[in-house]
Amino acid sequence: MSMHSGTAPRLTPKGMATRRRIVEGAAEEIRERGAAGTTLDDIRARTGTSKSQIFHYFPGGKEELLLAVAAREAERVLEDQEPHLGDLTTWAAWQAWRDAVVRRYEQQGVNCPLGVLITELGRTTPAAQALTGQLIGQWQSALRTGIRHMQDSGEVDRGLDADRTAAALVAAVQGGVTILMSTGTIGHLEAALDTTLTLLRTGGVPAARPGPLHP
Amino acid sequence: MSMHSGTAPRLTPKGMATRRRIVEGAAEEIRERGAAGTTLDDIRARTGTSKSQIFHYFPGGKEELLLAVAAREAERVLEDQEPHLGDLTTWAAWQAWRDAVVRRYEQQGVNCPLGVLITELGRTTPAAQALTGQLIGQWQSALRTGIRHMQDSGEVDRGLDADRTAAALVAAVQGGVTILMSTGTIGHLEAALDTTLTLLRTGGVPAARPGPLHP
Structure with missing residues (x-):
């Protein structure tokens, strides 16, 4: 599940930890204030980092940081579905996954942290599209793996198109x-x-x- | 399919036609320029109306006009699915509806005129929520009617929950x-x-x- 923007410099373990701390702090700040209302100074204050540190890790400034936060929020979308999403090998696991998804979004309500960031970055920009495309691809892949497992164990009809059904679920x-x-x-x-x-x-x-839907 | 904002004064047939012309012109202008970038002067110029006429029909100004345009775009979402959506009485009609929906959104691509307006009005405002809720309700109702028709004619299993399946389709x-x-x-x-x-x-x-999904 690597969803980094790819533009950060090569980092030491300590550097990676600092970068992570900035991203997590920025994510919290943005969840509270919105993406448009959050400044680099807010994030600096919250994470106890200096301006030069922030620009060291995010040379592109606020936009690059927002993209890193969006990547983190995209990771969370999938993490919140675990451990079910990665182990869809029984009907009980599918049901637990379904319940976890409903519960997550029920709690989240009308505000989507990732959606807010994608909107702020510009939904149709290449960076936002790449991020969304990657999230959908990983999600669909995990569901497809689960469907194939159920097909292998004879629980799901082998005639079903696993990838299309996974796409339909997403x-x-x-x-x-x-x-x-x-x-x-x-x-x-x-x-x-x-x-x-x-x-x-x-x-x-x-x-x-047989009929027109399955010619 | 009445989706008016309900705040306009009682109108004569001629008044209704003028109001309609303003809404249609505003819709075109907003499709071209975006909601944020369109001014009342742009709409006035395009529709050949005076400032006092616009405020006569939309006393609430730009926001009320945007809401009326959003209502019009919501109507179009359903109109674009006709004549199929209103006559889902055979599998061929369902297939034609499916194809019409795919074609419509394929042509529309990444830009949704209604979505732009809902975003501009504020997705979580009561007016925007009411409009979206009404659109979803009408859409689901038309699909439910179609499913029930297919159940009556024996083409669809009567055990299927028509309303839930219609909700799933929407x-x-x-x-x-x-x-x-x-x-x-x-x-x-x-x-x-x-x-x-x-x-x-x-x-x-x-x-x-039988299993956990259908206890």
Whole structure:
């Protein structure tokens, strides 16, 4: 799960720890104040670092630091789904994952720390798109691994397209969370997750009724 | 499909036509320039109306006009899915609807006119939440009607929860579009739609394998 911006200088272990401390402190500050309202001075004060230290680790200034914080928030999206996401080998594990996802976003409510940062960086900038693309790719990959495991153990129909179903699950979460953030209600997230998981359980093989959806 | 902000004065047919013209002109202007970059003078010039006319129809000024434009863009989201969305009575109609949705968002790409307006109005403001909630409600209702029709004609399993499946479909589209807007690729929208539609076709009744997902 490496999601660094890649522009930082090569660091000693101590340097890496300092950089990490700056990123974590900045993440907390931004969660409290918003990305636009947070200055480098706020982050300096919170993390007990000097201006020259911050520019040593983030030569690109605030934008580079925001990108590093966004990468950290993206890591958290996946971490918060562990240990379930990395071990989707039984139906109980899938159910525990589903519950963890619903709980996480229920607690988060209408504010998405990663979304705030992506908006501030500019959703369509190459850096933001790369970060989002990487998060979606890692997430989908973990779900695909889980689906394939269930196929190998005979719990899921081998005819199911594991990668597409994993993509559908990521989209289901994303859609449910977007609606939660817009309306404050969790029902769509649950409906979308449960519907897609039901397909996983039932295999999604049309019951002897071929038609336009599966030509 | 009435999505007016409800704050406009009672209007004559001619007044309604003028108001409509202002909203349509403002919508075009905002699609070109963005919501933040559009002034009331821009809209006045484009629609050939006076300042006093604009304030007659939108006493609340720019914010009220933006809300009316957002309501219009929300109407368009549904209109663009017609005639399919209102007549989901055969599998061919469902497939045509699916294709129309994918085509619409493929053309729209990374820019969502409604999203721009909701962001400008403030996503968590009561007015924006009411508008989004109403759009989602109407959309889900149309899909639910279609699912129930298919259940009545015996094409969809009657054990399927029509409202939850409709909610999952709305979330699938929303999630696919959000990922499209973040990454520029359409695959997740297609995967999410097709997966949920497959469940509709197969009925989603677990094949004699009860477990934690359906206790």
